[in-house]
Amino acid sequence: MNVVFGADIGGTDIKLGMFQEDGRLLSKWLIPTRMEDNGRLIFDDIASEIKNKMQEKSVSSQCVLGIGCGFPAPVDNRSFVRNCVNLGIKDIYPGKEMEKRMPGLIVRIGNDANIAALGEMWQGSGQGRRNLLLVTLGTGVGSGIVIDGKIVSGRHGIAGEIGHFMVDPLETEHCSCGGTGHLNQIASVPGILHYARKFLQEDKRPSVLREKEDFDGADLTDAAKEGDAIAMKTLDYCMGHLARGLAIAAHIIDPDIFLIGGGMAKAGQLLIDVIQKHYVANHYLTKEETQIRLASLGNDAGIYGAAKMIIDA
């Protein structure tokens, strides 16, 4: 039986998975991300974890198709990473680092959001589709795009960076990238909480959120589900901007389906309903519905997609 490994490198931990070729997950586990020494330890750790797993499961090198790695930074068309702010790594070919440590093995590198999209296409909510856009709503707004079954990474590796769309020309506060009015500032979890606090000040209607010293994304969506006016107004505003961004993306790539993942997706169908309502209002060219659905693989999407890069190689 042939197997393939997927690794999804994050700022806190590295997710690892061993898969059958047909997509069956045989084993998954986590290790902490050690950032010292310009990321060198990350590659050491992944290599030793995979070697140990092969020994544990009695898998010979001949049976390993390869290892796919997701990286939390733009990966350009030469698999080069110029700057990975999250890990403090610059100017590196992560694939070459892995190959040095695992000679003879096929290695593929992808951006984390992009491989998550590929993973969802392979074994998640995108099954049966060849063209999709996955948005992740978490600390930031990320997205990954698959066209004709393949990841679109772009010349500089910034394809799918819809978080840096300008959606509000009237906004004067700055996005982390230096721009203003970007989707990141409005539809990320911190963005949503920012607007909730703003609306709580401006709008004097009662809200359960006022009773809390602090609240998070789950508190907000729970309140919205209970009919809380301010929570609902916040979701409506922030997801309205996200939907406008998706409508714009539809005018460029017109995907089969949009998937919504990340921490905010735990809010479930309410979130989809709000996004869908605004999406339809911002889309004039087709009255046929484009499906918007919840992603289904959660934090495992990355390891699935990383493995799929090898299977497609």
Place this chain on the structure above:
Amino acid sequence: MNVVFGADIGGTDIKLGMFQEDGRLLSKWLIPTRMEDNGRLIFDDIASEIKNKMQEKSVSSQCVLGIGCGFPAPVDNRSFVRNCVNLGIKDIYPGKEMEKRMPGLIVRIGNDANIAALGEMWQGSGQGRRNLLLVTLGTGVGSGIVIDGKIVSGRHGIAGEIGHFMVDPLETEHCSCGGTGHLNQIASVPGILHYARKFLQEDKRPSVLREKEDFDGADLTDAAKEGDAIAMKTLDYCMGHLARGLAIAAHIIDPDIFLIGGGMAKAGQLLIDVIQKHYVANHYLTKEETQIRLASLGNDAGIYGAAKMIIDA
């Protein structure tokens, strides 16, 4: 020697071309578009033109690789056209119509803007690239996208419809599609002329445009080249919005190059310079320059791309 035919169906005329496999154009000609009878005559005419050309050039059917056709409407992923407003045709599979008339020949159908992008990649300014976006600035703002060497048409055939991006949320006038503040309303030739007239009223500085009873896009760009303040202000405003649209597209597909074609492209390098200036100001994620260049095939881009669809088939 094998040949391939390309046809680009427009509202006024049909452009036809006979090519060698290597891209050499052997013959090109035009016929009027006859719109009667739900477009049936269009397919009759193309078929008889190609048969005549084969006879004239002594080309046997065995040597014809196929015929590619560009259609001025969204062509969905089943090569179905729901509604071609320009030609007054609805609910048609143009490929099946052609195949009926030329049995045994391979036929491929594409949207006109999309095949123009493919044509520019093959034999125009996009040579050597696999990922590009071609914008055409004419009666409307159209665009075609090529990713990994292939046209992206999308589920509903509306990929690349950047003319229907909302770029100005403050605009209250309506676009032809029903939306407001769309790029079409600002960066098409009629849009540019609209803003020129508006600025001539609001801004009292002298302008050669005031001396004309009526002026067109060429008058405007000629005036801008001579340093006319109002003409330059108009270009700056309208191309600034286009550049914002391109920056947004870069955050989705991050192409190797943007090409600018259509009637307005006759303005030449000045147009590119204005677009480039605003593009850089709207793009935060990479400081590496994305190339923006003039398209080079003009009205022939469509027949080149139509032929290329067959060569790639």
